[in-house]
Amino acid sequence: MRIGTILHALLCLLIVCAYAWAASTGYSPFADASGRNGGGGGGFFFHGSSGPRHK
Amino acid sequence: MSDTAGSVRALNCTNCGGPLQLRAAGYTTDLVCFHCGSTLDATDPDLPLIQKAAEALRQPEISLGKRAKFDGIEWEAGGYLERTSGDSGWSEYLLFNPYHGYRFLIDDGRRFSLGEVLDRAPEVVGSTANLDGKAYSEFGGSYWARVQFVVGEFYWRVAIGEAVQVEDYVLPGTILSHERTDTEQTWTRARMLEWGVAEKAFGIAARSPGYAPPSAHEASLYGRWFWRSLVISVIAILALLVASVMFEDKGEILLTQDVPVQMDGQDRTAKLGPLILSHQSSIAVKASPFTLDNAWIDLDYSLVDRRTQESYDVSAVAENYYGQDSDGPWREGNAVPETRVASIPAGTYDLVVTIGGHTWLGQGTYFSAQPAPADGMVRIAIQRGASFPENYWTAILLMLIWPGMLLFLHYQFEKRRRMAGEED
Numbered sequence: 001m002r003i004g005t006i007l008h009a010l011l012c013l014l015i016v017c018a019y020a021w022a023a024s025t026g027y028s029p030f031a032d033a034s035g036r037n038g039g040g041g042g043g044f045f046f047h048g049s050s051g052p053r054h055k
Numbered sequence: 056m057s058d059t060a061g062s063v064r065a066l067n068c069t070n071c072g073g074p075l076q077l078r079a080a081g082y083t084t085d086l087v088c089f090h091c092g093s094t095l096d097a098t099d100p101d102l103p104l105i106q107k108a109a110e111a112l113r114q115p116e117i118s119l120g121k122r123a124k125f126d127g128i129e130w131e132a133g134g135y136l137e138r139t140s141g142d143s144g145w146s147e148y149l150l151f152n153p154y155h156g157y158r159f160l161i162d163d164g165r166r167f168s169l170g171e172v173l174d175r176a177p178e179v180v181g182s183t184a185n186l187d188g189k190a191y192s193e194f195g196g197s198y199w200a201r202v203q204f205v206v207g208e209f210y211w212r213v214a215i216g217e218a219v220q221v222e223d224y225v226l227p228g229t230i231l232s233h234e235r236t237d238t239e240q241t242w243t244r245a246r247m248l249e250w251g252v253a254e255k256a257f258g259i260a261a262r263s264p265g266y267a268p269p270s271a272h273e274a275s276l277y278g279r280w281f282w283r284s285l286v287i288s289v290i291a292i293l294a295l296l297v298a299s300v301m302f303e304d305k306g307e308i309l310l311t312q313d314v315p316v317q318m319d320g321q322d323r324t325a326k327l328g329p330l331i332l333s334h335q336s337s338i339a340v341k342a343s344p345f346t347l348d349n350a351w352i353d354l355d356y357s358l359v360d361r362r363t364q365e366s367y368d369v370s371a372v373a374e375n376y377y378g379q380d381s382d383g384p385w386r387e388g389n390a391v392p393e394t395r396v397a398s399i400p401a402g403t404y405d406l407v408v409t410i411g412g413h414t415w416l417g418q419g420t421y422f423s424a425q426p427a428p429a430d431g432m433v434r435i436a437i438q439r440g441a442s443f444p445e446n447y448w449t450a451i452l453l454m455l456i457w458p459g460m461l462l463f464l465h466y467q468f469e470k471r472r473r474m475a476g477e478e479d
Contacts, residue, residue, distance in 0.1 A: 008284050008457040012291035019295055019450045023302035026337030028443035031397030033369035035335075051351070051415045052376035052387050 069102045078133045079151045083208040116259055119207045123256035128155055134207030138200045161245055163270050167253035170245030184224040184231050191224035191231050194271050230272035268475035277465035284458040291454050304336050304440020316352055317430045318412035328405035335400050339441035341393045343434040347375040355409040360402050369394050395441035
């Protein structure tokens with residue numbers, strides 16, 4: 001299981017690096033739209049409102 | 056003076072005549088013949104017969120006479136016995152060293168433990184036995200252990216069928232066994248050896264962990280690994296905090312502008328800019344209507360690069376509804392939506408906003424009738440460096456998956472260990 005600990009440490013290191021990169025470049029997979037993907041998103045399936053859901 | 060086992064005395068069995076070896080002369084009281092299984096009185100030079108063998112002899116996995124070192128002390132296996140309690144059974148090897156006395160190598164079929172008889176009794180309070188500042192918890196209940204098979208030499212009178220009443224107290228990795236008969240009682244402390252240590256020392260086949268029920272005092276390796284991985288995760292989370300302070304944009308407002316909106320359902324367009332991004336970054340666009348009563352505003356944003364005319368499109372809706380129904384007053388909608396666009400390359404941009412205001416008339420609902428909202432303004436604020444707490448929490452979640460799995464395995468292990476104790 002020592003290999004598990006080493007892999008876990010490497011994974012954590014990778015995640016920290018990925019997070020630092022995302023923070024410095026403004027990247028997030030959770031954005032409403034992304035320049036990296038050429039735009040889009042955020043209302044492709046739902047656009048606008050039609051009144052309250054409370055009916 | 057070296058810590059080696061003592062010299063050997065050659066004898067012959069008084070029952071079958073087979074050659075015997077007495078390894079601990081002067082200490083041994085019973086000698087069970089390796090050839091016929093008869094028990095001989097080793098305290099008498101004539102080796103009188105105490106008991107004839109009741110069953111065929113079996114060979115212990117560790118041959119008697121073999122020597123092995125534990126903690127730098129050499130021990131010789133002199134006696135072997137098997138005990139049972141209900142459906143479970145285990146073996147005990149009596150180890151001898153002339154300078155250090157006796158130890159027990161206990162084989163529960165899965166792991167080996169090295170035990171020594173204590174010269175003092177632990178303090179028992181309720182279900183806890185205290186010894187040398189450590190608390191051992193009672194494991195399972197009291198049970199009878201019976202000798203099923205015996206061979207070799209022993210420092211006490213041992214016979215097949217001999218029974219002792221036992222209570223076990225456990226601190227993971229160590230077990231205290233309290234053995235009682237009508238005439239005497241002993242406390243034995245046994246320390247579980249690491250996987251493969253006893254096998255390597257005696258040159259027998261190594262055991263594998265497998266999925267067998269854990270031993271009563273077997274410490275969960277998962278627990279140890281869990282704490283190790285948790286420490287790694289906590290260090291990594293602290294590193295995440297440092298990275299977020301060092302690398303995240305500080306949220307500079309690039310532009311704030313008020314855009315008129317008419318609540319007639321018609322879309323109108325406004326161009327905001329320029330927005331200058333010195334480096335690739337994210338932006339957040341926040342829309343704040345001055346008033347919004349039972350109405351919504353559709354917002355389509357196009358972030359257009361002035362040089363390439365490439366556009367990044369995203370939409371939002373500001374909405375605010377409230378009313379009263381049979382359950383009482385209600386309210387819903389986000390009146391100040393924030394839209395986040397990630398990874399916008401460096402450049403000069405315009406934000407084209409298509410804006411359309413709508414009123415909700417509430418037909419066919421319990422909606423309280425409101426006058427149509429008046430036209431108004433929406434404040435559009437564009438900020439460099441959107442907030443993405445999801446990035447942070449996702450990173451933490453990924454870092455905690457392995458410790459979480461180990462914790463689950465640890466509890467499963469402990470559950471199986473306790474169940475094994477209850478079955479016994």
